Amino acid sequence: MKNLYTWCAILAVVLASTSGDVLLSHAMKTVGDVGALRRRNGWLFLMRRIFGTQTFLLGLVSMALAFYSLLFALSWNDVSLVGPAAASLTFVANAFAARIFLHENVDRRRWMAALFVAGGVFLLAI
Amino acid sequence: MSYRKYLVMAGVTLFSAIGDTLLSRGMKELGNVSLNHVSHVLLAISNPWVAIGIVFLISFFACYATALSWADLTYVLPATSIGYVILALIAKYGLHEHVSTARWIGIALISMGVGAVAGGPELTHHQHHSKRREDRAEPVCVGGSR
Numbered sequence: 001m002k003n004l005y006t007w008c009a010i011l012a013v014v015l016a017s018t019s020g021d022v023l024l025s026h027a028m029k030t031v032g033d034v035g036a037l038r039r040r041n042g043w044l045f046l047m048r049r050i051f052g053t054q055t056f057l058l059g060l061v062s063m064a065l066a067f068y069s070l071l072f073a074l075s076w077n078d079v080s081l082v083g084p085a086a087a088s089l090t091f092v093a094n095a096f097a098a099r100i101f102l103h104e105n106v107d108r109r110r111w112m113a114a115l116f117v118a119g120g121v122f123l124l125a126i
Numbered sequence: 127m128s129y130r131k132y133l134v135m136a137g138v139t140l141f142s143a144i145g146d147t148l149l150s151r152g153m154k155e156l157g158n159v160s161l162n163h164v165s166h167v168l169l170a171i172s173n174p175w176v177a178i179g180i181v182f183l184i185s186f187f188a189c190y191a192t193a194l195s196w197a198d199l200t201y202v203l204p205a206t207s208i209g210y211v212i213l214a215l216i217a218k219y220g221l222h223e224h225v226s227t228a229r230w231i232g233i234a235l236i237s238m239g240v241g242a243v244a245g246g247p248e249l250t251h252h253q254h255h256s257k258r259r260e261d262r263a264e265p266v267c268v269g270g271s272r
Contacts (some may be wrong), residue, residue, distance in 0.1 A: 021199055028195040035130060035192070050191070091203060098199045105250040106200050109242050113204040116239030123232030124210055 006082065009073035013086040016066035018093040022101050023059030029102075030055065084125035088118035131196065131248075137189035138202070139209040141182050147213070148179030197248040204243040211236050 031037070031049050038046045050056055073082045095114040098104040106114075152175030170176045193202045211233050217223040 021203070024191060025194045025199040028191050031195055034195045091207075094203055095200055102199060103250070104198045104200050107246070109246050110200045110204070113239040113243035114200065116235045116242065117204045117207045120232040120235030120237075120239060121207065121210055123228045123235065124214055125232075 003077075006073055006077040009069055009076060010082060010086050010089070012069035013066050013073060013082075014089045014093050016062050016069055017086070017090045018097050020059045020062035020066055021090075021094055022097045023055045023062055025098070025102055027053045027056035027059055084122040087125065088122040091118040091121065131193075134189050134192050135202075135205060138186060138193055138206040139212070141186035141189060142206070143209040143213050145179050145182030145186055148175050148182060150179075152176035152179055198250055201243055201246070201248045204239050207236055208240050211240075 027050075028034070030053055031046075034046060034050075037049065070082070070086065073086065091114050095106055095111060099106040104110075152173040153170065155175065156170055156173060171180065190202070190206075193206075214225060214229060214233055218225045
Protein backbone atom coordinates (compact mmCIF):
# COMPACT_ATOMS: atom_id res chain seq x y z
CA MET A 1 0.00 0.00 0.00
CA LYS A 2 2.90 2.32 0.91
CA ASN A 3 4.47 1.69 -2.52
CA LEU A 4 1.18 2.48 -4.27
CA TYR A 5 0.94 5.80 -2.38
CA THR A 6 4.56 6.61 -3.26
CA TRP A 7 4.11 5.94 -6.99
CA CYS A 8 0.85 7.92 -7.04
CA ALA A 9 2.70 10.85 -5.44
CA ILE A 10 5.61 10.48 -7.93
CA LEU A 11 3.07 10.48 -10.78
CA ALA A 12 1.52 13.65 -9.31
CA VAL A 13 5.00 15.28 -9.12
CA VAL A 14 5.75 14.39 -12.76
CA LEU A 15 2.33 15.60 -14.03
CA ALA A 16 2.34 18.84 -12.01
CA SER A 17 5.98 19.60 -12.82
CA THR A 18 5.53 18.93 -16.55
CA SER A 19 2.33 21.04 -16.66
CA GLY A 20 4.18 23.83 -14.85
CA ASP A 21 7.09 23.77 -17.32
CA VAL A 22 4.80 23.65 -20.37
CA LEU A 23 2.55 26.47 -19.08
CA LEU A 24 5.55 28.62 -18.16
CA SER A 25 7.18 28.02 -21.54
CA HIS A 26 3.92 28.90 -23.33
CA ALA A 27 3.51 32.04 -21.19
CA MET A 28 7.07 33.26 -21.82
CA LYS A 29 6.76 32.68 -25.60
CA THR A 30 3.55 34.77 -25.46
CA VAL A 31 5.36 37.53 -23.54
CA GLY A 32 8.30 37.53 -25.98
CA ASP A 33 12.06 38.08 -25.51
CA VAL A 34 12.19 39.65 -22.03
CA GLY A 35 15.59 41.29 -22.66
CA ALA A 36 14.32 43.17 -25.72
CA LEU A 37 11.04 44.09 -23.98
CA ARG A 38 12.84 45.46 -20.93
CA ARG A 39 15.15 47.61 -23.07
CA ARG A 40 12.25 48.93 -25.14
CA ASN A 41 9.54 49.42 -22.47
CA GLY A 42 11.19 49.19 -19.03
CA TRP A 43 10.85 46.88 -16.02
CA LEU A 44 7.35 47.93 -14.95
CA PHE A 45 5.85 47.14 -18.37
CA LEU A 46 7.68 43.80 -18.44
CA MET A 47 6.44 42.78 -14.95
CA ARG A 48 2.87 43.78 -15.80
CA ARG A 49 3.02 41.79 -19.01
CA ILE A 50 4.44 38.66 -17.34
CA PHE A 51 2.09 38.66 -14.32
CA GLY A 52 -0.84 39.60 -16.56
CA THR A 53 -0.36 36.36 -18.55
CA GLN A 54 -2.81 33.76 -17.27
CA THR A 55 -0.71 30.74 -18.26
CA PHE A 56 2.22 32.14 -16.23
CA LEU A 57 0.10 32.19 -13.05
CA LEU A 58 -1.27 28.70 -13.82
CA GLY A 59 2.32 27.53 -14.32
CA LEU A 60 3.27 28.88 -10.88
CA VAL A 61 0.30 27.05 -9.29
CA SER A 62 1.34 23.80 -11.04
CA MET A 63 4.91 24.17 -9.79
CA ALA A 64 3.67 24.74 -6.23
CA LEU A 65 1.54 21.58 -6.56
CA ALA A 66 4.61 19.66 -7.77
CA PHE A 67 6.57 20.87 -4.73
CA TYR A 68 3.87 19.75 -2.26
CA SER A 69 3.42 16.41 -4.06
CA LEU A 70 7.17 15.89 -3.70
CA LEU A 71 6.92 16.58 0.04
CA PHE A 72 4.16 13.95 0.35
CA ALA A 73 6.14 11.43 -1.72
CA LEU A 74 9.17 12.02 0.52
CA SER A 75 7.07 11.43 3.63
CA TRP A 76 6.05 7.97 2.29
CA ASN A 77 9.37 6.75 0.88
CA ASP A 78 13.13 7.37 0.70
CA VAL A 79 14.62 10.28 -1.19
CA SER A 80 16.86 7.74 -3.02
CA LEU A 81 13.76 6.36 -4.78
CA VAL A 82 11.56 9.46 -5.05
CA GLY A 83 14.27 11.94 -6.22
CA PRO A 84 15.70 10.05 -9.22
CA ALA A 85 12.35 8.57 -10.29
CA ALA A 86 10.58 11.96 -10.29
CA ALA A 87 13.49 13.86 -11.93
CA SER A 88 14.17 11.39 -14.74
CA LEU A 89 10.49 10.74 -15.56
CA THR A 90 9.91 14.52 -15.68
CA PHE A 91 12.63 14.92 -18.36
CA VAL A 92 10.97 12.33 -20.61
CA ALA A 93 7.42 13.62 -19.89
CA ASN A 94 8.56 17.16 -20.79
CA ALA A 95 9.84 16.00 -24.18
CA PHE A 96 6.43 14.38 -24.98
CA ALA A 97 4.46 17.37 -23.63
CA ALA A 98 6.60 19.92 -25.50
CA ARG A 99 6.01 18.04 -28.78
CA ILE A 100 2.25 17.67 -28.22
CA PHE A 101 1.27 20.98 -26.55
CA LEU A 102 4.01 23.43 -27.59
CA HIS A 103 4.54 21.89 -31.08
CA GLU A 104 8.30 22.00 -30.54
CA ASN A 105 10.48 20.26 -33.09
CA VAL A 106 11.68 17.39 -30.87
CA ASP A 107 14.03 15.76 -33.34
CA ARG A 108 16.26 12.71 -32.81
CA ARG A 109 18.97 14.88 -31.25
CA ARG A 110 16.57 16.24 -28.58
CA TRP A 111 15.04 12.82 -27.84
CA MET A 112 18.55 11.48 -27.31
CA ALA A 113 19.38 14.43 -25.03
CA ALA A 114 16.22 13.90 -22.94
CA LEU A 115 16.85 10.15 -22.58
CA PHE A 116 20.59 10.54 -21.81
CA VAL A 117 19.92 13.23 -19.20
CA ALA A 118 17.04 11.22 -17.65
CA GLY A 119 19.28 8.14 -17.39
CA GLY A 120 22.20 10.20 -16.09
CA VAL A 121 20.13 11.94 -13.41
CA PHE A 122 18.78 8.54 -12.30
CA LEU A 123 22.31 7.11 -11.97
CA LEU A 124 23.61 10.21 -10.16
CA ALA A 125 20.79 10.22 -7.63
CA ILE A 126 20.64 6.53 -6.65
CA MET B 127 23.43 32.27 -29.43
CA SER B 128 24.58 35.62 -28.03
CA TYR B 129 26.86 36.22 -25.03
CA ARG B 130 23.88 37.47 -22.97
CA LYS B 131 21.97 34.24 -23.66
CA TYR B 132 24.92 32.10 -22.55
CA LEU B 133 25.00 34.14 -19.31
CA VAL B 134 21.29 33.47 -18.71
CA MET B 135 21.81 29.71 -19.28
CA ALA B 136 24.78 29.75 -16.88
CA GLY B 137 22.55 31.59 -14.36
CA VAL B 138 19.89 28.84 -14.60
CA THR B 139 22.55 26.17 -13.94
CA LEU B 140 24.50 27.91 -11.16
CA PHE B 141 21.66 29.60 -9.22
CA SER B 142 19.72 26.31 -9.09
CA ALA B 143 22.73 24.29 -7.86
CA ILE B 144 23.76 26.91 -5.25
CA GLY B 145 20.15 27.49 -4.11
CA ASP B 146 19.51 23.76 -3.62
CA THR B 147 22.79 23.34 -1.72
CA LEU B 148 22.06 26.28 0.63
CA LEU B 149 18.47 25.12 1.20
CA SER B 150 19.66 21.59 1.95
CA ARG B 151 22.23 22.87 4.47
CA GLY B 152 19.65 25.09 6.17
CA MET B 153 17.01 22.35 6.39
CA LYS B 154 19.58 19.94 7.88
CA GLU B 155 20.28 22.48 10.64
CA LEU B 156 16.55 22.70 11.35
CA GLY B 157 16.07 18.93 11.54
CA ASN B 158 13.05 16.86 10.47
CA VAL B 159 9.79 18.67 9.73
CA SER B 160 6.67 16.56 10.30
CA LEU B 161 3.76 16.86 7.87
CA ASN B 162 1.54 17.38 10.94
CA HIS B 163 3.44 20.60 11.68
CA VAL B 164 3.72 22.12 8.20
CA SER B 165 3.76 25.62 9.78
CA HIS B 166 7.33 24.85 10.92
CA VAL B 167 8.36 25.10 7.25
CA LEU B 168 7.38 28.80 7.32
CA LEU B 169 9.68 29.40 10.31
CA ALA B 170 12.54 27.85 8.30
CA ILE B 171 12.85 31.19 6.44
CA SER B 172 14.38 32.68 9.61
CA ASN B 173 17.41 30.41 9.07
CA PRO B 174 20.03 32.46 7.12
CA TRP B 175 21.05 29.50 4.89
CA VAL B 176 17.41 28.93 3.90
CA ALA B 177 16.83 32.66 3.35
CA ILE B 178 19.89 33.03 1.06
CA GLY B 179 18.93 29.75 -0.67
CA ILE B 180 15.48 31.17 -1.46
CA VAL B 181 17.07 34.34 -2.93
CA PHE B 182 19.20 32.11 -5.23
CA LEU B 183 16.16 30.02 -6.22
CA ILE B 184 14.19 33.18 -7.08
CA SER B 185 17.16 34.25 -9.26
CA PHE B 186 17.11 30.77 -10.85
CA PHE B 187 13.39 31.14 -11.63
CA ALA B 188 13.96 34.59 -13.22
CA CYS B 189 16.77 33.19 -15.43
CA TYR B 190 14.70 30.08 -16.29
CA ALA B 191 11.69 32.19 -17.33
CA THR B 192 13.98 34.49 -19.35
CA ALA B 193 15.56 31.50 -21.15
CA LEU B 194 12.09 30.10 -21.97
CA SER B 195 11.17 33.43 -23.61
CA TRP B 196 13.66 32.77 -26.45
CA ALA B 197 14.41 29.02 -26.34
CA ASP B 198 12.43 25.77 -26.48
CA LEU B 199 11.66 23.84 -23.29
CA THR B 200 13.32 20.75 -24.81
CA TYR B 201 16.48 22.84 -25.32
CA VAL B 202 16.60 24.62 -21.93
CA LEU B 203 16.01 21.56 -19.71
CA PRO B 204 18.81 19.27 -21.03
CA ALA B 205 21.23 22.19 -21.63
CA THR B 206 20.99 23.36 -18.01
CA SER B 207 21.23 19.86 -16.51
CA ILE B 208 25.05 20.26 -16.58
CA GLY B 209 24.45 21.60 -13.03
CA TYR B 210 24.08 17.98 -11.83
CA VAL B 211 27.56 17.25 -13.21
CA ILE B 212 29.02 20.39 -11.55
CA LEU B 213 27.54 19.32 -8.19
CA ALA B 214 29.00 15.80 -8.53
CA LEU B 215 32.44 17.22 -9.43
CA ILE B 216 32.30 19.62 -6.44
CA ALA B 217 31.41 16.63 -4.25
CA LYS B 218 34.40 14.65 -5.61
CA TYR B 219 37.15 17.30 -5.77
CA GLY B 220 35.88 19.96 -3.33
CA LEU B 221 34.34 17.88 -0.56
CA HIS B 222 36.43 14.71 -1.26
CA GLU B 223 33.30 12.52 -1.29
CA HIS B 224 33.35 9.07 -2.90
CA VAL B 225 31.81 9.08 -6.40
CA SER B 226 30.77 5.56 -7.45
CA THR B 227 31.13 4.03 -10.95
CA ALA B 228 27.36 4.36 -11.48
CA ARG B 229 27.65 8.11 -10.79
CA TRP B 230 30.57 8.50 -13.24
CA ILE B 231 28.40 6.76 -15.89
CA GLY B 232 25.59 9.18 -14.94
CA ILE B 233 27.95 12.17 -15.40
CA ALA B 234 29.01 10.82 -18.83
CA LEU B 235 25.36 10.33 -19.90
CA ILE B 236 24.35 13.87 -18.84
CA SER B 237 27.39 15.36 -20.60
CA MET B 238 26.45 13.46 -23.78
CA GLY B 239 22.86 14.73 -23.47
CA VAL B 240 24.01 18.34 -23.04
CA GLY B 241 26.42 17.97 -25.95
CA ALA B 242 23.68 16.53 -28.16
CA VAL B 243 21.23 19.37 -27.56
CA ALA B 244 23.77 22.23 -27.46
CA GLY B 245 24.79 21.68 -31.09
CA GLY B 246 21.25 22.25 -32.41
CA PRO B 247 19.03 25.34 -32.78
CA GLU B 248 17.53 26.70 -29.54
CA LEU B 249 14.10 27.61 -30.95
CA THR B 250 11.54 25.89 -33.18
CA HIS B 251 10.38 28.30 -35.86
CA HIS B 252 6.62 27.80 -36.26
CA GLN B 253 4.65 28.56 -39.42
CA HIS B 254 2.94 31.61 -37.90
CA HIS B 255 6.31 33.09 -36.90
CA SER B 256 7.58 32.84 -40.47
CA LYS B 257 4.30 34.24 -41.80
CA ARG B 258 4.46 37.25 -39.44
CA ARG B 259 8.00 37.89 -40.63
CA GLU B 260 6.87 37.74 -44.28
CA ASP B 261 3.98 40.12 -43.52
CA ARG B 262 6.44 42.70 -42.20
CA ALA B 263 8.21 42.46 -45.59
CA GLU B 264 11.61 43.05 -44.03
CA PRO B 265 14.69 42.09 -46.06
CA VAL B 266 15.87 38.64 -45.02
CA CYS B 267 19.61 38.11 -44.56
CA VAL B 268 20.30 34.46 -45.36
CA GLY B 269 22.86 32.96 -42.99
CA GLY B 270 23.11 36.24 -41.05
CA SER B 271 24.06 36.32 -37.40
CA ARG B 272 21.50 36.86 -34.61
